Amino acid sequence: MNMDLNRTFMWQMPTKLIVGPGCSRQAGPELKALGGSKALLATDRGVRGAGVLAGIQESLAAARVDCAIYDGVEPNPSIRCIEAAVAIYRAERCDCLLGVGGGSSMDTAKLVGAKITHPDVDITQFEGRGKIVNPIPPLIAIPTTCGTGSEVTLSAVATDTDRHFKMGIGSPLLYPKVALIDGSLLTNLPGPVIAGTGMDALCHAAESYVNLTTNPISDALDLAAISMISRWLRPAVANANLEAMSNMVLAASIAGMGFANTRLTIVHAMSHPISGYYGVPHGVANAILLPLVMEFNLIGNARRFGDVARAMGEDTSNLTEMEAARLSTRAVRALSRDVGIPETFEGFGVTDEHLDAMIEDAFKSGNIPLNPARVTREAVRALFLRSMGRTE
Numbered sequence: 001m002n003m004d005l006n007r008t009f010m011w012q013m014p015t016k017l018i019v020g021p022g023c024s025r026q027a028g029p030e031l032k033a034l035g036g037s038k039a040l041l042a043t044d045r046g047v048r049g050a051g052v053l054a055g056i057q058e059s060l061a062a063a064r065v066d067c068a069i070y071d072g073v074e075p076n077p078s079i080r081c082i083e084a085a086v087a088i089y090r091a092e093r094c095d096c097l098l099g100v101g102g103g104s105s106m107d108t109a110k111l112v113g114a115k116i117t118h119p120d121v122d123i124t125q126f127e128g129r130g131k132i133v134n135p136i137p138p139l140i141a142i143p144t145t146c147g148t149g150s151e152v153t154l155s156a157v158a159t160d161t162d163r164h165f166k167m168g169i170g171s172p173l174l175y176p177k178v179a180l181i182d183g184s185l186l187t188n189l190p191g192p193v194i195a196g197t198g199m200d201a202l203c204h205a206a207e208s209y210v211n212l213t214t215n216p217i218s219d220a221l222d223l224a225a226i227s228m229i230s231r232w233l234r235p236a237v238a239n240a241n242l243e244a245m246s247n248m249v250l251a252a253s254i255a256g257m258g259f260a261n262t263r264l265t266i267v268h269a270m271s272h273p274i275s276g277y278y279g280v281p282h283g284v285a286n287a288i289l290l291p292l293v294m295e296f297n298l299i300g301n302a303r304r305f306g307d308v309a310r311a312m313g314e315d316t317s318n319l320t321e322m323e324a325a326r327l328s329t330r331a332v333r334a335l336s337r338d339v340g341i342p343e344t345f346e347g348f349g350v351t352d353e354h355l356d357a358m359i360e361d362a363f364k365s366g367n368i369p370l371n372p373a374r375v376t377r378e379a380v381r382a383l384f385l386r387s388m389g390r391t392e
Ligand SMILES: [Fe+2]
Pocket: 148, 200, 201, 204, 268, 282, 286
């Protein structure tokens, strides 16, 4: 980890973290301290049905913070879904936000906040960086999956269903004020959800670590997250016990802190159109693409891929730089296989029908120029085809 003297970098992480089993019961006092009197709680029916909200609601009641629940958050939330939550926020006269769930719920809460303080701006106009200029209402994020890191990032993703397009939205004003990282909320999470979201977190850390905007702070966070996920994802998927889930949910936040400042690579650029067109869960789409993209990127920064291999527990002693780098893809494939991620999109009905449009959508991503190897449309085409199980 060396400081590059030819480049300045900025580091920002304004979110207060509280970490540990049971800490989600601090939602009430924390919202109260932020001046909130009635929260819109954005979540999905699965989270609500799993009984995850009980302790949070008790803490809100004890702190005399009222709460309206919107439980209609869908995977890859659409603009319609966010607007429905905005309507409840207004009707219930809320003044603060709680996002409880996976990235979809937390991102919905962020974008409800943005819409509330930009009432005349269409949500599609938030696309890109820096379009949100007014502070959003106080927001507390509580992750119930171990992937997105949205609780500590400035990003939100919304799907424009008319265009089958997942819009990336980024603004420092979207950082939650507080994140409550409570592993006890995740112990009933189904294995496939842990696998998909955990692999998403691995992508965040591994992509951030090899892209062109790294710095020593993100390096430290990324390698720590890669190491924790490699250690804890398998037992988490197998048993979802408190120790494994506490480590996984924290690892996802650590990865989130890293990539919020560095961004990612073409894994995420390519996974968004896959999810936009075919509804493949975000983490699963990333996980399938990750080893293929890593193989493409290895020669772009072999030394760093060797670091990834070592963080995943591979022994690289007496190996050349490229031999060590190749072990990183082997380690990722082994982890993916062990937790039940398929190798290709064949089982998801993904075909080349929308290939040209998906390539163009991938190229709209701000992550394209940050990829460690130069990206061409031909290269993305070949990678998409390989991800579909095709060889041509
Ligand atoms: Fe992601």
